[in-house]
Amino acid sequence: MIGMSTLLSFVFEPGFFTSQPVRTAAVIGGAAAVVSGAVGVFTVIRGQSFAGHTLADVSSAGGAAAFLLGINPLLGFLGMGVLAASCMELFRVDRASERDLVTGVVTGAGLGLAALLLYLDVTTTSTTGAAVTVMFGSMFAIPASIVPLALAVGIGTLAAIGVMYRPLLLSSLDPDLATVRGVPVRLIGLLHLIVVALAVALSAITVGAILSTALLIGPAAIALHLAKRPGMAILLAAAIGVAATWGGILVAYDSYVWTGGRGWPVSFCIVTLIFVTYAAVAQTGLGRLRPAPGAARLPVSSRG
Amino acid sequence: MFDDFMINTWIAATLVAAVAGVVGFFVVIRGASFAAHALPLGAFSGAALASLLGVDPLLGLLAFSGLGVAGISQFARGGRRDLATALSLVMLLGLGALFLSRTTEYFQAVYALLFGQVLGVSNEDLLPVFALSAVSIALIAMLFRPLLLSSVSPEMGETMGVSARLMEVAFLSVLALATAMALPVVGSLLVFSLMVGPASAARAFTSRPLRAMLLSAGLAVVTVWAAIALSFISDWPIGFFVGALGAVAYGAGRAWQSLESAPKAVLPVGHTIR
Numbered sequence: 001m002i003g004m005s006t007l008l009s010f011v012f013e014p015g016f017f018t019s020q021p022v023r024t025a026a027v028i029g030g031a032a033a034v035v036s037g038a039v040g041v042f043t044v045i046r047g048q049s050f051a052g053h054t055l056a057d058v059s060s061a062g063g064a065a066a067f068l069l070g071i072n073p074l075l076g077f078l079g080m081g082v083l084a085a086s087c088m089e090l091f092r093v094d095r096a097s098e099r100d101l102v103t104g105v106v107t108g109a110g111l112g113l114a115a116l117l118l119y120l121d122v123t124t125t126s127t128t129g130a131a132v133t134v135m136f137g138s139m140f141a142i143p144a145s146i147v148p149l150a151l152a153v154g155i156g157t158l159a160a161i162g163v164m165y166r167p168l169l170l171s172s173l174d175p176d177l178a179t180v181r182g183v184p185v186r187l188i189g190l191l192h193l194i195v196v197a198l199a200v201a202l203s204a205i206t207v208g209a210i211l212s213t214a215l216l217i218g219p220a221a222i223a224l225h226l227a228k229r230p231g232m233a234i235l236l237a238a239a240i241g242v243a244a245t246w247g248g249i250l251v252a253y254d255s256y257v258w259t260g261g262r263g264w265p266v267s268f269c270i271v272t273l274i275f276v277t278y279a280a281v282a283q284t285g286l287g288r289l290r291p292a293p294g295a296a297r298l299p300v301s302s303r304g
Numbered sequence: 305m306f307d308d309f310m311i312n313t314w315i316a317a318t319l320v321a322a323v324a325g326v327v328g329f330f331v332v333i334r335g336a337s338f339a340a341h342a343l344p345l346g347a348f349s350g351a352a353l354a355s356l357l358g359v360d361p362l363l364g365l366l367a368f369s370g371l372g373v374a375g376i377s378q379f380a381r382g383g384r385r386d387l388a389t390a391l392s393l394v395m396l397l398g399l400g401a402l403f404l405s406r407t408t409e410y411f412q413a414v415y416a417l418l419f420g421q422v423l424g425v426s427n428e429d430l431l432p433v434f435a436l437s438a439v440s441i442a443l444i445a446m447l448f449r450p451l452l453l454s455s456v457s458p459e460m461g462e463t464m465g466v467s468a469r470l471m472e473v474a475f476l477s478v479l480a481l482a483t484a485m486a487l488p489v490v491g492s493l494l495v496f497s498l499m500v501g502p503a504s505a506a507r508a509f510t511s512r513p514l515r516a517m518l519l520s521a522g523l524a525v526v527t528v529w530a531a532i533a534l535s536f537i538s539d540w541p542i543g544f545f546v547g548a549l550g551a552v553a554y555g556a557g558r559a560w561q562s563l564e565s566a567p568k569a570v571l572p573v574g575h576t577i578r
Contacts, residue, residue, distance in 0.1 A: 044387065047384070047386055049338070049386040049387060049389070049390040050337065050338040050341070050386060050389075050390075052390075053338075053341075053390055053393070054341070057493070098335075100335050100337040100338060101332065101335070101337055101500065101504055101554075103337065104337035104338075104340075104341065104496065104497075104500045105497075105500060105501065105504070105550065105551050105554040106551075107341065107496075107497075108494060108496065108497030108500065108501060108546075108547040108550045108551060109497075109547050109548060109550070109551040110547075111419075111493045111494060111497070111543065111547050112494065112497070112543055112544040112545070112546065112547020112548050112550075112551075113544065113547070114419075114493075115418075115419035115420075115491070115493070115494070115541040115543035115544045115547070116540055116541060116544040118415065118419070118541075119415075119419070119540060119541045119544075122415065135418065136397075136400075136401045136404065208401070210345065210397055211394055211397055211398065211401065213390055213393065213394050214391075214394040214398070217387060217390040217391065217394075218390075218391060218394070221387045221390075221391070262405075262406070263405075264402055264405065265401045265402060265404075265405045267398060267401045268398045268399065268401045268402040268405070270398075271394050271395060271397070271398030271401075272395070272398055274391075274394070275391055275394065275395040275398070278391050279379075279391075282379060282387075283379075
């Protein structure tokens, strides 16, 4: 029994379960991981990783604006994310590569705005770390006051996915068939992007704007390699996301002790766990991923 | 704005923009926006590591954009290219977060790396910019025909003996070179805007590949000149102007296309290879 408790206190360094910042990080990070995992399955099936990533980038302009105005940062991320999602769908064109271009241009404009707002943050207030906080997150510094709003947004997002599950799945897997069946494909596309914006806003608070892609794409890609049915993939993605997030928080917390007070950032630990898992799954060919609808595969060269 | 110490800045920015415009032409016809966004952003971490180790940032930029190319082409074999790009990107950025956490007096530098800065460029700094742009342009000139063919129709390229996979790696490598050059000037988040904005507009104005590529380079140079001048006058970050002007260029291209009464064939946008 003594051996067991020594092992446990080695794995969970003292104070892990009683620390308030760790609790807040675990609650918000877990919620963000569940929502991102579930939404990410659709994003990966639709081949919209780029849009998912750039929505997070653009929503950082909202985070910067929130810093400037002194309002709840989550509101800033949410507002800008939804605005950018609407822009992308508004200028939408049918060809997949042209869609990437539009996504890219919206991203460029949004990031330019973020640059300006962060610059104003630095010059008009004394928040010198704003750029780093908005872009890379600071998980153990999440104010406990945003927990209720974050949980409400998370539950709302999951409910939205539940309501539009069937049409969303059909229009993601086979847009043509969905159109024939009378599914409003464009409306569903817009709703999908808005749901993605909500999910990445949640994870931007925890792992930072530019790393929230890890939670959106990573667990979903792993789950789609392993699971056969979409419903199972969603559950698996959510579980993988939560495991990586909590594992990352644990490793980051413990690393403060291992490295003598210069711990590794949480976002680095989470991203590494996700990346290593994906590399293992994708490279060993444990499962096969179907290509996104309408996307050409890279022709396999005789030399490759 | 045109003081002695700024002359080198103008020269460096012009070279950087011309190369970005040339490479951007291929980014647009290959539908490779995501890779063009991911490589500079991942290379940011290389600059963070270089400043941590006290070596030339350009080395860090080159090393990490090289890692990005390796990651994207390696993972694209086992899965889809967009996922390969996304996951390589977040891993490099995760490393960046780690490097940033090792240092404390860095916020201004991080901001400059992400969003760009009008810097005084010394004569010694100018040398690698010259070398890298010469190499990039030479590579593009050598690869122009096979790369164009493989971008427009990978299948036809294969039948004519142009390996699509080889071209993909070659393209990503040139992209990485252009990235490492442009990053210190316009910032890692907006290198991509400089590549995509002017090139997408150029494609709308002409359907001849070579002409579109040169026009793209010209527009990119004008964009950077305007951005530097505006940034110098207003003291606002250069990245803001690059991003905004890129969007304006794309909008102008779209407007021009729809204004032309007789719809002509535009350059094919190529397949999005996932």
